[in-house]
Amino acid sequence: MSDRITLAHGAGGKEMEALIRKLFARVKLRSINNAVGLDYFDDASQIITSTSNVIVSIDSYTVDPIFFPGGNIGKLAATGSINDVAVMGASPVAALDSIVVEEGFSLRDLEEIIDSLVKVFESEGVALLGGDFKVMPKGKIDKIVITTVVIGYLPDSHKIILDSKARPGDKVIVSGTIGEHGAVITALRMGIDAELGELKSDCMPVTRVMKIAMENGEIHAAKDPTRGGLAMALNEIAEKSGVSVIVDEEEIPIRDEVIALSEMLGVDPLSLACEGRVVMTVDPNDAENVVKALHRNGFSDARIIGEVKKEDEGIVLLRTKAGGLRILEKPTGELTPRIC
């Protein structure tokens, strides 16, 4: 086997079969309850569900660069789709992946990427049931695009958590410092790697955050603020729930390095993507409990940053450090493409 991906590896014949079997040999969780999974390399996979309430999410990951401080496209692809399922209140159980790679791509890099993807799934108890693999000729795709699907169960005891379920009076909590993923990727793309210092992407599964939060309070709405950052996530909640959200700039946890980079890059840190954070609206009687529980479990930057109001439906207001009040709009324009 050559150390580069060739078109033959994507042709559906002998070479592809050998490559796929080799690349995915490292997967330990290959099926659910011994149903038809990865070992079968069949046309589709099987889930014998243990609940009738199934949550499913798909995302394509196009991040550039594909390796970055704190992760790579494989880690991100597993994490991002897990997070989309987790913020609905569900437990991720199964995944599928589809990889489109450029002819000539390094086999070693591909192995490292798949290794990272598989590690996330395994550490989360998510079985990788199957997938697809395509090769595009040199110059027809930039390196690699990975699509993942994650399937989760919503236990009968849990209500589904929706963007549209925030209630006036709810407290708004973020689970940690925001914008690190977006700041890191943007800085790398702008060629100011040296300014990053120790800063890393916050890329990580939010399943534990969600579990702790749900065990310690009534979570009404939750999102992982990826593209468009906290600004977009809060606007979506406000709009879909028919409420307004008011947040306190002073209370929003942001690392100094992210603030410094944002100033250099001329971007609003509230629009920078996170890949391991949750913003949630929580029953006001439970909010302190939830934050304390998160702190006890190592999420020491979790914070109440604001609250949900009835008035001014669909609007997000930011109380600035200077004491003013301004509308926090949905981000517009290009932001950074290929952030995730």
Added chain:
Amino acid sequence: MSDRITLAHGAGGKEMEALIRKLFARVKLRSINNAVGLDYFDDASQIITSTSNVIVSIDSYTVDPIFFPGGNIGKLAATGSINDVAVMGASPVAALDSIVVEEGFSLRDLEEIIDSLVKVFESEGVALLGGDFKVMPKGKIDKIVITTVVIGYLPDSHKIILDSKARPGDKVIVSGTIGEHGAVITALRMGIDAELGELKSDCMPVTRVMKIAMENGEIHAAKDPTRGGLAMALNEIAEKSGVSVIVDEEEIPIRDEVIALSEMLGVDPLSLACEGRVVMTVDPNDAENVVKALHRNGFSDARIIGEVKKEDEGIVLLRTKAGGLRILEKPTGELTPRIC
């Protein structure tokens, strides 16, 4: 809204939201049993399953050219993943899509592609529950790549149909003429469009074929012969089932145009992809019934092309028109990249 896709359309902000809502407004089947589906534009979607036996498949579609006689990448992306679920014996019920598109892509083309995708899902009763949308800068991806996931139910009364379940004595049936999709795409790529004449891709859902076949006989193994064509599909069945398969070249239905093109292109028509055919192994007592039922329902080219044997485990043998017997190998080498 401009008539070209911009990077802002993929940035997760205001422009993306407006575009997505517009593009997918045409979808009529937006949820299953009023669970959380497309209307919610939430982080993930919900399926309240009516069976505990769920079949799921993912595929990324990279076909080049994206418009071809008989379809386009949208029709193919919906059809291909439906077919992967159908050949397991399941009924497709839900889908998700993820689109990665090049900056500058024509909005009209995108609408046409999504229209084709949505039409296939709707005609099959498959609800489109959600998806993802990314834009890559000009030159970083060739036009568009679509990934689809299709989820199906396997009724309790149906056994799952696996590549590994072919039995000695089974008859091998193909549901129609083979290789048209592969021949069309390869010819277009080689620039010999004029030679195509009336030939079209065979791209179409195989759900009806599977339904008719299952109602009229015991289907042990089934595949849709896509990349690697009939040669690859038969080899997979032989290998996974631990049997040999012997097929009769004389009996394999192939259009004259496909044979002529194959000769011009220097390819084996048995390695050319189909996107609307099934090859299945069927209990010998039922095989004639199945073929007759397919004929009655308009699949007039369905044919018994061979049988499954116990000897020579893992081998596919072709009885040639000249009367000889040769091993039909798994295809190797490049074939045509981006056939699907």
